[in-house]
Amino acid sequence: MDVRRRCERRAGRPRGTRNRRCVLKADPSRQWRLLDLQAIDTRLDQIAHARATLPQTPAVEAVRRELGALETEIVNARTAAGDVQRELTKSDQDVQLVRDRAARNQSRLDAGQGTAKDLQALQHELTSLARRQAELEDIEIEVMERAESLGARVTELETRRAELVQRLETLEAERDAALAKLEAEAVKVGSGRADIVAGVGEDLVALYEKIRASSSGMAAAEIRQRRCGGCRLELNNVDLDRIRHAAQDEVVRCEECRRIMIRTGESGL
DSSP states (O other): OOEEEEEEEOTTOOTTOSOEEEEEEEOHHHHHHHHHHHHHHHHHHHHHHHHHTOTHHHHHHHHHHHHHHHHHHHHHHHHHHHHHHHHHHHHHHHHHHHHHHHHHHHHHHHHTOSOHHHHHHHHHHHHHHHHHHHHHHHHHHHHHHHHHHHHHHHHHHHHHHHHHHHHHHHHHHHHHHHHHHHHHHHHHHHTTHHHHHHHHOHHHHHHHHHHHHHTTTOOEEEEETTEETTTOOBOOHHHHHHHHHSOTTBOEEOTTTOOEEEOOTTSOO
């Protein structure tokens, strides 16, 4: 592979000074392949960004959080409904006890069993039992209303949960489909990258990767109409003159953004 480096003194520096720069040399055809490599890597970076910022992802997380909070609310509502149901059972039992006692007393009173004093006491107790039964039945009605309200709340929450589960499944399906599509595209886009890398050469790829790591993924760009395709700045006359006089196999870099600049027929040099 015809790739080599040579060190040159910076312009205006006397011979023997230490301020020297290494200039990478690579056949122009290999440099042009950097544009293909950059196009692939740019698209792969875009795909990675799209995967990380899918709109379905935060939507899925939001629904999951809402569903988790709803599950807690359902547990609390069911617990409250269960407590009231036990309270209702006890209230019903209390009412039934009074009814049973009143029925026995009424039966004895109707049969005329006992002395007049006993029958008078039974009549007095029946009056007290009727009053107690009315009080307990009022309590029972209030408990029944609370039980009905809490039961309706549980039903409402469970209906809401079913809706959220369905929404979550839909969002997850959309997310998975979008991820699968992006993954398929990434595989397709990156399928030829290894061959291009091999054609570019290790030294030039090493420089390219180093620049990519410090330049937001953009390491090589075409010079188009006297502008650096990386930073989009117009090259000044000094830089243009430097590039014009550089050998065709010299890898030139932008003095502003330090990206590799590829010379093509559109460069306007």
